[in-house]
Amino acid sequence: MTLHESTAPGQPASIELFDDTDIRRILCVVAHPDDMEYGASAAVAEWTARGIEVDYVLLTAGEAGIRDQDPGEVGPLRAEEQRAACHLVGVSGLTILDLPDGLLEADLTTRAEIARQIRRVKPDAVLCTTWELETPWGLNHADHRATGLAVVDAIRDADNPWLFRSQRVDEGLDAWSTRWLLVTGTTPTHGVELSERSVELGIASLEAHEVYLAALPDHIPPRELITQVTRGGGEAAGVDFALGVRAIRMG
């Protein structure tokens, strides 16, 4: 995700805080290294500090993300920056599926890959970025749209024991019912309250994408950007800082 302008998603007048008391594991599924670091990773810092296990699945290594540098170099480099970002906010596991950056499709292959990860991690909630074409910061990237849509479908696929049956037969992965889908970058229904420490870790995790951000001279400084996003969420939720999410009950 690359943000050049105002980033605070359209906030409704007020949102309630998301009740995560029954949530033990969260799986975050996004397209690229850095997609989690525009506010969502601050919520991850909050969750992991409270003992919730968080895993990331990235569909690509973001190898086509730097115009002047060869994908063969960029992929490993961005994966490394993502590992550092994950470490900062306490992510348990990072899986990069190495699908082709820039060319993702919400097809059966992508759905099967995501369903496999859901069946493996067994999350109570899955978090993804919005699949909408128009977002508050402009037209959404093709990979983000494809990933969001594939995640919605894969949550249902993962819960249907008759779909992608080889995952059960050959890999021992049973059907899994995910209770919540949390979507970022769209009009929120709920806020995840953030401590100041979590906001700071969120900023640090975006700063960890050092080489990538250096290749984007127009990029808003991470501190300014994350503060703006989390203050906006906090204002809507009636607290100092929050990440706005659209919480959708899935099962």
Ligand SMILES: [Zn+2]
């Ligand atoms: Zn992205």
